[in-house]
Structure formats: C-alpha cells, structure tokens
Amino acid sequence: MSNMNTDNNTASAAAGIDLTQFYQVFFEEAAENLDSMEQQLLNIDITSASDEDLNSIFRCAHSVKGGAATFGFTDVAELTHQMETLLDKLRRRELQATVAMVDVLLQADDALRAQLARHQGAGGDPVDTTNLLASIRAMQGGGVAKVAVAATTVAPATVAVESRAPAELISDLGTSPNGDSKPAALRVLELRVGPLNDVKDADNLVDLFGEIVDLGSIEPLDAGQASDGIRRFKIVTTSCDSELMDLFTFHVAREQVKLLEMTAGFGFHDGAPGAPAPSEPEPTYGFFDDAPGAPGTAHAAAGKPAGSTHPADAATAATATTASNPTLSASAPASAEAKGAAPAAKAAAPIESATLRVSIEKVDQLIHLVGELVITQAMLAQNSQKLDPALYQQLAAGMADLERNTRDLQESVMSIRMIPMSMVFSRFPRMLRDLAAKLSKQVNFVTVGDATELDKGLVEKITDPLTHLVRNSCDHGIETPAERVAKGKSETGTLTLSASHQGGTIVIEVRDDGKGLSRDKLLSKARERGIDAPDSMSDTDVWSLIFAPGFSTADVVTDVSGRGVGMDVVKKNITALGGTVEIDSAEGYGMSVKVRLPLTLAIMDGMSVAVGDECYILPLASVVESFQVQPGLIKTVGGTGRVVEVRSEFMPVIDLEEVFHVPKSDTPPATRIMVVVEADGGQVALLVDELLGQQQVVVKNLEANYRRVPDVSGATIMGDGRVALILDVSSLVRHSRH
Amino acid sequence: MHTILAVDDSASMRQMVSFTLKSAGYTVVEAVDGQDALEKSVSRDFDLVITDQNMPRMDGISLTRKLRESPHFKNTPILILTTESSDEMKQSGRSAGATGWMVKPFDPTKLLEVIKKVTR
Numbered sequence: 001m002s003n004m005n006t007d008n009n010t011a012s013a014a015a016g017i018d019l020t021q022f023y024q025v026f027f028e029e030a031a032e033n034l035d036s037m038e039q040q041l042l043n044i045d046i047t048s049a050s051d052e053d054l055n056s057i058f059r060c061a062h063s064v065k066g067g068a069a070t071f072g073f074t075d076v077a078e079l080t081h082q083m084e085t086l087l088d089k090l091r092r093r094e095l096q097a098t099v100a101m102v103d104v105l106l107q108a109d110d111a112l113r114a115q116l117a118r119h120q121g122a123g124g125d126p127v128d129t130t131n132l133l134a135s136i137r138a139m140q141g142g143g144v145a146k147v148a149v150a151a152t153t154v155a156p157a158t159v160a161v162e163s164r165a166p167a168e169l170i171s172d173l174g175t176s177p178n179g180d181s182k183p184a185a186l187r188v189l190e191l192r193v194g195p196l197n198d199v200k201d202a203d204n205l206v207d208l209f210g211e212i213v214d215l216g217s218i219e220p221l222d223a224g225q226a227s228d229g230i231r232r233f234k235i236v237t238t239s240c241d242s243e244l245m246d247l248f249t250f251h252v253a254r255e256q257v258k259l260l261e262m263t264a265g266f267g268f269h270d271g272a273p274g275a276p277a278p279s280e281p282e283p284t285y286g287f288f289d290d291a292p293g294a295p296g297t298a299h300a301a302a303g304k305p306a307g308s309t310h311p312a313d314a315a316t317a318a319t320a321t322t323a324s325n326p327t328l329s330a331s332a333p334a335s336a337e338a339k340g341a342a343p344a345a346k347a348a349a350p351i352e353s354a355t356l357r358v359s360i361e362k363v364d365q366l367i368h369l370v371g372e373l374v375i376t377q378a379m380l381a382q383n384s385q386k387l388d389p390a391l392y393q394q395l396a397a398g399m400a401d402l403e404r405n406t407r408d409l410q411e412s413v414m415s416i417r418m419i420p421m422s423m424v425f426s427r428f429p430r431m432l433r434d435l436a437a438k439l440s441k442q443v444n445f446v447t448v449g450d451a452t453e454l455d456k457g458l459v460e461k462i463t464d465p466l467t468h469l470v471r472n473s474c475d476h477g478i479e480t481p482a483e484r485v486a487k488g489k490s491e492t493g494t495l496t497l498s499a500s501h502q503g504g505t506i507v508i509e510v511r512d513d514g515k516g517l518s519r520d521k522l523l524s525k526a527r528e529r530g531i532d533a534p535d536s537m538s539d540t541d542v543w544s545l546i547f548a549p550g551f552s553t554a555d556v557v558t559d560v561s562g563r564g565v566g567m568d569v570v571k572k573n574i575t576a577l578g579g580t581v582e583i584d585s586a587e588g589y590g591m592s593v594k595v596r597l598p599l600t601l602a603i604m605d606g607m608s609v610a611v612g613d614e615c616y617i618l619p620l621a622s623v624v625e626s627f628q629v630q631p632g633l634i635k636t637v638g639g640t641g642r643v644v645e646v647r648s649e650f651m652p653v654i655d656l657e658e659v660f661h662v663p664k665s666d667t668p669p670a671t672r673i674m675v676v677v678e679a680d681g682g683q684v685a686l687l688v689d690e691l692l693g694q695q696q697v698v699v700k701n702l703e704a705n706y707r708r709v710p711d712v713s714g715a716t717i718m719g720d721g722r723v724a725l726i727l728d729v730s731s732l733v734r735h736s737r738h
Numbered sequence: 739m740h741t742i743l744a745v746d747d748s749a750s751m752r753q754m755v756s757f758t759l760k761s762a763g764y765t766v767v768e769a770v771d772g773q774d775a776l777e778k779s780v781s782r783d784f785d786l787v788i789t790d791q792n793m794p795r796m797d798g799i800s801l802t803r804k805l806r807e808s809p810h811f812k813n814t815p816i817l818i819l820t821t822e823s824s825d826e827m828k829q830s831g832r833s834a835g836a837t838g839w840m841v842k843p844f845d846p847t848k849l850l851e852v853i854k855k856v857t858r
Contacts, residue, residue, distance in 0.1 A: 017758055017846045026750035059747075062792050066821055067750050069843035077843075188843070221824060236843075267828065268838035268855070274786075274815030275837050276855040285852050286828065287838035292806065293786070293815030293856060294837045 019071055026067045027120055030076075031113075033060040038109050042429045046097045054091035057105075061087055064112065074214070074238055076115050079129055081217045081236075082136045082210070083108050089140060104135050106430070137210035187237055190221070192258040193248075194230035202231040204251040212247070215239060235259075268294055360456070363416055370413045371698040375717055377406045378695060382719030407696065417457070421499040421508070422450035424459055428470055428497065435474050442481050442491055443474055448498035454506055458597060461577055462508070465570040469510040469593050470495065472567075477514030477591055487588070489513070505579075505621075505679075506599055511592040517543055517585040543583035547571045578713060580730055596730070598713070606697045606716070608724060609675060610690040612662035615724040617697055617716060622729045624676040624683060626691060631672070634687075641736075644674060644685050651676065652736035655687040659711060659732075665689070679729040684736045695719075699726060711735070740857050741765040741782075745775040745789035745801065746819070751842075755788065758846040759853070772796025776804055783810050786857055788840075791820040791827070799834045806835035815856035819844075 037060035044053055065080035083105060089095040114127045193202040209218040216237025237244065241259050248257045268275040269288010276287055276294060287294045381399055389396045425447045436443040454462070478484075478493035485491055496511045519542050526533035526545050533545065546567045574581050579597035605620040634644050634653055643650040653674070656662070674685045697716040702709060702725070713728035742764050746752040756766045767784070769775035771793040779787075787805065791798035798818045805811040815837040820827055831839050840852055 017761060019754065019846075022750045022754045022757075025753055029749050056794070059792055059794060062821070063748050066790075066842050067748055069821070070751065070754065188841075219824075234841075267840075269828075269832045269836065272832065272837045273813045273835070274856050285838060285840050285848075287856070288832040288836060291816075291832065291835060291837040292811075292813040 023071060026071055027116060030064045030067060030116055033064050034109050034113055034116075036060050038106065038430060039426070041102050041106055041109070042433065044097070044102065046099060046102070049097060051091065054087070054097075058084065058087040058091050069236065073115070073119055074216070074236075075127070075129070076112060076119070077236070078214065078217050079108055079112055079115070079133065082133055082140070085219075086136055086140050095139075095142060101139055104132065104139065108132055108136065133210060137207075187235075189235045189237065189241075190260040191218070191233040191235050192230055192260070193233070193252060194256055196229050196231065196252070196256065199229060199231055201252060202233075205248055206233070208247055208251075209235075215247075270294070367413055367417070370410055374406055374410055374696055374698050377402055378697075378719040379721070410696070415453075417455050418453040419456050419459060420450060421452045421454055421459075422447075424454070424463055424466065425450060425497055425499075427463070427467075431467070432470065432474060432495065435471065439475065440480060441474065441478055442493065443478055444492050444494045446494060446496045448496065449500050452499040452501060452506060454499070454597075455599065458506075458577060461573065462595070462597065465573045465595070466497075466508065466510065468567075468570050469595075470497065473510055473512040473514065473591070477512040477516070479515055483515075501599070502596075505596050508595045508597070509592055510595075511590065513590040516587045516589055516591045517546075517583070518587055522546070539585075540583075543585055546583065547581070578728075604697055604699055604726075605694065606726065607675070607694050608692040608718070609656075609673070609686075609688040610692055611656045611660065611688050612665045614660070614662050615692060615718060615722065616656065616660075616688075617724050617726040618675065618677060618686070619726070619729060620694060622677045622679050624678050626673055626675040628671045629674045629687075646676065646685070651683055651685045653685045653687055654732055654736060656727075657687070657689075659735075677729045677732070679733045682733045682737065684733050686732070697724070697726070740785040741767065742853070743767050743769060743775060743779065743784040743787045743789075745769040745772065745787065745793070745798070747771050747790065747793040751790065754846070755849065758849055762850050762853075764853075772798065772801035772804070775801055779805065779808070779811065784814060786853060787811070787814060787816045788853070789816065789818055790842075791818050799830050799836070802831070802834040802836045817852065817856070 037057055040053065040057050040060070044057070061080050061083045065077055065084055068074075068076035068080060086095075086101065086105070090097050090101070108129075111127050111129050111132055114124070115129075118124060118127070191205070193205060196202060206218050206220075209215050216235055216239060218233050218235050221232040221234050235244075244259060245254065245257060248254075267286010269286060269291045271289020272287055272291010272294040274287075274293015275289060275291045381403060384392070384395060384399050387395065428447075429445055432443055432445050473495050478495065479487070479489075481491040484493065494513050496509070498509045498511070500507050519539065522542050522545050523533050523535070523537070526548070529548070531545065531548060533542070547570075548568065571581050574595055574597070577597055579595055582594040582596070583591070584594070585591040606617040607620050607623050608615055608617050610616075629644060634642050635650075636642050637650075642653040642655070644653050645651075657664070669689050673688050673691055675688055675691070676683055676685050697718075699714040699716060702712060702715045709725075711728050711731045712725045713731075714726040716724055716726060718724050742759055744752060744755045744759065744766055745768075746755065747770055752768050752770070756768055759766045767778055767782075769778050772789070773795040775787070775789065776796070787801075789798040789801055796804075798820070802816050802818065805814070805816060816835070818831050818836050818839050819842050820831075820839060821842045828839060837856060838852070840849070
C-alpha cells in the first residue's frame with residue numbers, strides 16, 4: 001500500500017489507530033459498489049424506474065463517498081458527492097432521469113475506477129474530471145451537459161466554465177492535483193455568508209465548487225433558508241482559509257464571509273434519551289434533549305457507572321495499552337489480525353450469502369492434493385483386487401467407502417474453482433452499448449446459459465478472444481439500421497452469447513444476425529495473399545480462411561482497447577486452451593462462431609481401452625457406444641478410408657493401432673471392438689482390441705512435461721503405475737473428415 | 739464493560755468503527771443494516787447503538803424508531819451517522835427518538851469523545 005497520510009490518518013494515529021489497515025477493504029468494497037452501480041445503470045428503465053432501483057443506485061454512490069471521505073481520498077469523495085447529489089434528486093423524483101444522465105453517470109463510474117486505481121498504486125496520469133463534474137452539476141440544476149462529454153479522452157487544459165476567477169489564481173490554490181496518490185489534509189468547515197440582501201448571492205460561492213477542479217465540496221446546512229439573511233454551508237476541502245477567501249471575495253464582500261473550523265461534526269438532541277447535558281453548541285455533533293440515553297438526563301446511561309479505569313480515557317489520551325488492563329489486551333489480537341489482512345482467508349458477510357475470500361494458490365494446492373489422493377486410491381483399489389474378498393471383507397467394504405468418499409471429495413473440490421459464465425458475460429452489455437453508439441448501430445444483446453459453469457482459470461483466458469469475437473460481430477457483422485431496413489430486416493440487430501455443457505466440454509457461441517461472411521470476398525482475398533483457394537472449397541473451409549495469419553481485417557478496428565487481435569490470434573488462444581473454433585455463416589443472414597473448450601480436466605471420468613499392449617483413455621463423456629465387430633463388416637471407401645455400418649448408416653473408422661503405430665501384441669484378439677465416440681458434432685468409430693474398464697483418472701499435462709502430441713490431450717498414471725495417454729477425440733474426429 | 743452495536747452496510751466503515759471502539763476497550767457487535775441490527779438486539783441489550791443512516795433494507799432512522807418501541811432500548815443512547823448535517827436530517831433523527839447525530843467523515847478520536855459523553 002502506498003504511504004498515504006491523510007489528515008484523518010494523522011489524527012487517528014494520535015489515538016493509536018492506523019486507518020491504512022482499512023484501505024484494502026475499502027478498495028474492494030468500492031469496486032463492488034462501482035460494479036453494482038454500473039450494472040444497475042445499464043439495466044435501468046428510464047421511463048419506469050422504481051423507487052428502490054433509484055435508491056439502490058444512490059446508495060452505491062453514497063457508500064463510496066462515505067468511505068472515500070473518511071479515508072481521505074478527496075478526488076473520489078468529490079466526484080461521488082456530485083453523483084450522489086444528482087442521484088438524490090432523481091430518487092426524490094425532483095428530476096426525471098434521462099439517457100444523458102445515465103451516460104454521464106457511467107462515465108463518472110469509469111473515472112472513479114481510474115481514481116481508485118491510482119490510489120492503489122496503478123500509476124498513470126491524474127484523472128481530469130473537470131468536464132464530468134461540470135456536466136453533473138449542470139444536470140443537478142436541470143440543465144444539460146455543459147460540454148460534450150467524450151468517452152475516454154482527457155479534457156484539454158482550458159475548460160469552458162463560467163468561473164470569473166482568473167486562471168493564475170486557480171493554479172495558485174495549491175490544492176493537490178486530481179487523483180494524486182497522496183491526498184492532502186482534509187478539512188471540514190462551516191461557511192457563514194451574510195447578512196445578504198439577497199440570499200441567492202451565496203449560490204455564486206456554491207458554483208465555485210463545481211467549477212474549480214478539486215476545490216472540494218459544499219452543501220447547505222440551512223436547506224436554503226436564512227431567516228437572518230445569513231446562509232450556512234458545510235465545506236469539505238483541502239484548501240486553506242486564505243485561498244478560499246480569495247475566491248469568495250470575488251462574489252461577496254470579505255466581511256460577509258466567515259469560515260469556522262468544523263472537525264468531525266456531531267450533535268446531541270437536548271433532552272433526548274441518553275443525551276449529555278447541553279453544553280456549548282457545537283455544529284459537528286449534537287444530542288437531542290430528552291432523547292433516551294442522552295447525557296445529562298435522568299435516564300442517562302441507565303446507571304452504568306464508569307469504572308475508574310474507564311478504557312475510553314486511556315484511548316483518547318494517547319496510544320495507551322496497559323498490559324494489565326484485560327480489556328485492552330484483548331483488543332491486541334484483534335489489531336494484529338486486522339493488520340495482517342492480506343491474502344489470508346477473512347470472513348466478509350454480505351447479507352445475501354456467506355462467502356469466504358481465499359487465495360487461488362490455496363485452491364490449486366487443494367486440487368493438486370486431491371488429485372494425488374485419487375491416484376493413491378486407485379492404486380490401492382487395484383492392489384486390493386488381488387485379495388480374496390471373502391477373507392478381507394472389511395477391507396473390501398472400506399475400499400468401497402474410500403472410493404465413494406474420494407469421488408465426492410473430488411467433485412466438491414473441482415466445483416470450488418468453477419464460476420458461472422455470467423462473470424464473463426457481464427462486461428459485454430456496457431461494451432456493446434458504447435460500441436454500438438459509436439458506430440451508430442442498434443444492437444440487442446442476449447445471453448443464454450449464464451449459469452453454465454467454467455473453471456476460473458479458463459474464464460480469464462477466454463475473455464479476450466470472446467471480446468474480440470463480440471466486437472467483430474458488432475463492427476463487421478451487424479449492419480446499420482438503414483442497411484438492415486433496406487434488406488427487410490429489423491432495425492435492431494441481435495447479438496447472442498450462449499454457453500452450454502456438451503459432454504466434457506463447454507460450448508460458447510457468439511451469434512449475430514448481421515450480414516454474415518461473403519464467400520466471394522474471402523476467396524478473392526485469399527488468392528490475393530497467395531493462399532490456395534479453389535472454387536471447389538467447401539463453405540466450412542472458406543470460413544476458416546479467416547484464421548489464416550495475416551488475414552485479419554484490413555480495415556483497422558477503431559476500437560479503444562486497441563489490442564490489435566486478429567482472428568488468427570483468437571484461434572491460437574483457444575487452441576492453446578485445448579479448444580476448437582468453428583465458424584458457420586449464411587451470407588445476408590448472420591454468422592455464428594462456436595468455441596469449444598474442455599472443462600477443467602484435472603480429474604476426469606475415462607474409459608480405458610487396450611490397443612496391442614498399450615492402454616489408452618477415452619473421455620467417458622464422449623463415448624457413445626461400443627460393439628464387437630467382425631473384420632468383414634468394415635468396408636473400404638475411396639481406396640483409403642474405411643467405414644463401418646452402424647444401424648444402416650456408415651461411420652468412418654479410425655484404427656488406433658495405425659494412428660499410434662502400436663506394435664501388434666503377441667496374442668491379438670479374435671474380434672476387435674469398435675468404440676463410437678462423438679465430438680465437434682461428428683462421430684467416428686475407433687478400432688481397439690479390448691475394453692478395459694471405466695475409472696476416474698487424474699489428468700496430467702503432457703505438453704508441460706514433454707511436448708504437444710497430436711491426437712493426445714493428456715496423460716495419466718494408472719492404478720498399476722503405468723502411464724496411459726488420454727486421447728483427444730475432437731482431433732480424431734477431424735482426422736476422419738479429411 | 740460497555741457493549742456497542744455498530745451498524746453500517748459498508749464493511750470498511752464498520753471495521754474502522756469497530757476497531758476504534760475495541761481499541762478503546764469497548765465490546766463491539768457489528769450489524770450490516772437495520773434489519774440485521776434488530777435481529778441482533780432481540781437477544782441482548784447494548785449500552786450504545788451507533789448506526790449509519792443510508793443502508794439497504796432498513797435505514798438508521800427506521801432502526802431507531804423500531805428500537806425505541808422495545809422496552810430494552812427505551813433509554814439506550816442511539817447515535818446516527820450521516821454525511822449531511824442538514825436541519826431536516828436532524829429533525830427526522832430527533833422525531834425518531836435518536837439521542838444524537840454525528841457527521842461523516844469523522845476521525846476516530848472524535849468518535850471516542852462523543853461516545854464517552856453518553857456512556858458515563
């Protein structure tokens with residue numbers, strides 16, 4: 001954590017309290033609030049937003065502001081304060097929500113993320129929120145955005161505002177620049193203006209806070225009324241009095257302005273229960289007289305006498321921790337644990353669900369250990385098969401229990417890392433909204449299968465390729481409303497993102513109803529680049545041309561993220577994850593890109609087969625059926641391909657003995673076995689010698705330990721200690737197609 | 739030994755208040771909103787309740803009103819934390835039966851000072 005010193009921090013340091021220990025929690029909490037706010041803003045129906053909808057968005061901004069102000073992040077506090085003021089008016093129905101407001105709030109959300117990132121040490125330029133603040137303030141007053149609000153460009157140094165203060169005065173303010181990672185001292189002041197003939201004159205001072213970057217925030221304490229002609233405001237700022245006075249005296253006479261120190265404000269309602277005896281009035285806190293519990297009343301504190309060693313006295317004095325005082329020493333472990341708050345598991349208690357934050361390394365270690373356990377259990381099971389079950393009844397029963405327990409444990413542990421696809425999908429509504437607006441297209445975004453689960457590691461790696469595919473659809477697929485109407489389509493295009501489980505894989509599809517791929521264009525582009533593209537090429541193969549390196553769209557995508565990722569990189573990324581990409585298109589109607597990925601295969605159900613003396617594993621999920629076959633039933637087609645008849649259909653045959661050059665065993669079986677497997681929408685029959693059995697196998701990565709082997713997706717250690725290769729069924733199916 | 743109920747939907751604020759009070763020797767029970775606070779006050783009494791105003795499910799003022807309906811909390815000091823100190827807000831707090839208010843942001847020393855005034 002960067003060394004931050006806020007005024008709060010200095011004061012609380014005197015009391016022995018280090019506020020920086022709470023920063024991390026605040027950052028995480030703020031991120032959650034910003035995510036939630038963004039989500040709600042995207043989903044809000046402007047014409048019929050409920051009170052609770054608006055309240056909820058308000059609370060997000062309010063919550064971030066509270067924390068930011070308390071911990072001294074004034075830039076964040078200032079921006080959220082303005083957002084909160086606008087949102088407050090919206091939730092009170094004093095203003096009607098507009099699309100422009102939602103846009104501005106979304107941009108403010110972005111700016112806040114950038115500000116928070118800087119405070120967490122991300123570096124980069126200070127976030128210029130001048131335009132944003134001006135727009136928000138204008139909207140608070142029922143006006144429109146003052147200046148054109150650009151998406152991510154940094155505003156120029158000169159700003160079109162109405163402040164009459166000269167430019168050099170602003171630069172002399174000496175306030176910390178926006179987003180400086182060292183927030184300057186935060187001060188809370190009361191401003192009294194008057195007596196004024198027209199109390200509205202004080203509004204000029206209020207406007208200053210909206211127009212000058214980082215001046216601070218101001219809010220009325222008197223609800224706009226001033227019976228004695230004196231207006232009262234609360235100011236939160238990092239500027240010193242003289243700087244403020246210099247600004248104020250542009251609008252009102254110096255003798256009409258009074259600035260009073262307000263440290264943390266509080267008050268007691270005189271006479272309220274428990275309220276203390278009314279003392280000199282302080283503007284920053286108060287007790288209600290006669291309120292229950294108010295100090296100084298008859299009911300005060302229900303006669304709980306404070307002991308002579310009242311711990312509060314010690315704390316307010318200095319950093320007192322008398323070891324002899326049992327209450328204070330009890331708090332020591334609490335402070336130690338609060339300080340050691342980094343990746344260790346700590347309980348966060350949101351209302352809806354009890355969750356635990358755990359480091360990824362711990363989860364991976366757990367998965368690895370469970371994998372080792374499964375291997376050990378398999379070896380034990382194998383060895384104990386040799387024993388006479390009658391003699392070793394209890395052992396056999398125990399082994400059965402062990403197998404069941406191990407399987408349950410494995411399923412539980414694997415599910416820890418699985419998270420729903422909605423986590424991946426969630427970034428797209430916002431991205432599409434901005435992109436579609438920029439390209440003047442109308443896109444309806446639909447997601448299917450949000451709850452489909454995927455390993456966390458895969459989620460991180462799939463996001464970039466998916467983002468590119470979605471951008472492509474929006475940019476090159478879906479046509480402008482005019483073009484669509486001219487073709488007889490609806491104005492609004494639809495982009496569908498779906499996820500589903502199929503066998504041991506997850507299938508993610510990006511589908512649009514745009515103009516699809518043009519076969520002719522692709523063929524001519526290919527020929528231009530010297531790629532062999534005969535007219536007889538099948539459609540599927542033509543679509544696959546996009547993956548050829550250097551085939552990426554010639555017109556550069558004008559997108560802000562600018563990753564410069566082409567379709568070839570998308571394919572490479574997917575293949576590296578052990579997956580495949582399929583394209584289907586109908587010119588004029590749309591396009592679909594299907595990404596198939598293996599679910600985490602750390603532990604998998606497999607069917608083991610024997611070929612010669614070797615043992616191979618097939619993913620059980622892809623096995624359709626198996627049967628004995630007489631050699632005569634296998635027919636040769638076209639001189640090289642072999643097929644077998646299955647229920648009056650012919651299916652391509654792959655002889656694993658040939659594929660893997662397995663030496664024939666000394667005692668080949670009389671009849672061989674066909675195992676029909678399915679992958680990528682196709683089926684193929686594998687010729688093997690024998691079915692050995694079904695078991696759970698722990699998948700070990702072959703590529704990491706050796707190198708990539710074609711048609712093989714991994715390896716495992718069998719119960720007898722031998723290594724068996726796990727076959728890549730998709731790859732085998734693709735073989736059969738050529 | 740004084741036991742304080744600290745109510746705030748923001749974890750960082752709750753932790754800060756809780757830690758501050760614990761360092762000063764108080765026992766602290768945390769609640770994430772008004773509803774949670776009410777549930778926690780069914781089975782035990784508190785010497786002081788300090789609550790945020792803006793929270794989901796039930797805000798600080800509603801919590802105050804509800805607590806005052808219970809004989810156990812008729813005279814318990816209740817402080818409402820708020821980011822605004824407008825007269826309007828103060829009035830709402832008073833009519834709900836709150837003992838007092840405190841403006842956010844505050845620094846921990848001030849918090850302890852205020853609490854001391856009501857727990858003597």
